[in-house]
Amino acid sequence: MKQVPPEYYQKLEELQAIDFVIVELTLYLDTHPKDQDAVxxxxxxxxxxxxxxxEFEKLFGPLTNFGYSYSDYPWNWKDAPWPWQV
Known part of the structure; x- marks a missing residue:
């Protein structure tokens, strides 16, 4: 497997932390839709x-599939490790 720099893990962890916050805020807003600060x-x-x-994808390649991430030319999905491989 391809070696990745420590920055890869730092940025991936930051994305995961933000994803957690977004999910939690989504759940909160399902029951408090008029909380303007939360929105x-x-x-x-x-x-x-x-x-x-x-920024992550510019440095390390695509992060998600199904049309949510662009690809450089040539097709570069095989170049970077998938997030679950690190």
Whole structure:
């Protein structure tokens, strides 16, 4: 398996932490839909996650499949390790 730098793990962990926060805020907002502060937090984390995902993929390759991530040319899905392989 291809070696990845420590930065890979740091950024992947940061994405996972943000995903956790987004899921928790989603669950909270299901029962508190009028909590304006929570909606703002949710939107901020979603925006931040999109930015981090783009940065991660620029450095290390695609993170998700099914049209959610771009590919460089040539097709580079085989080049980077999948997140569950590290």
């Amino acid at each position: 703002q937090q949710y939107n901020q984390f979603v925006h931040h996650r999109k930015k981090l995902k783009k």
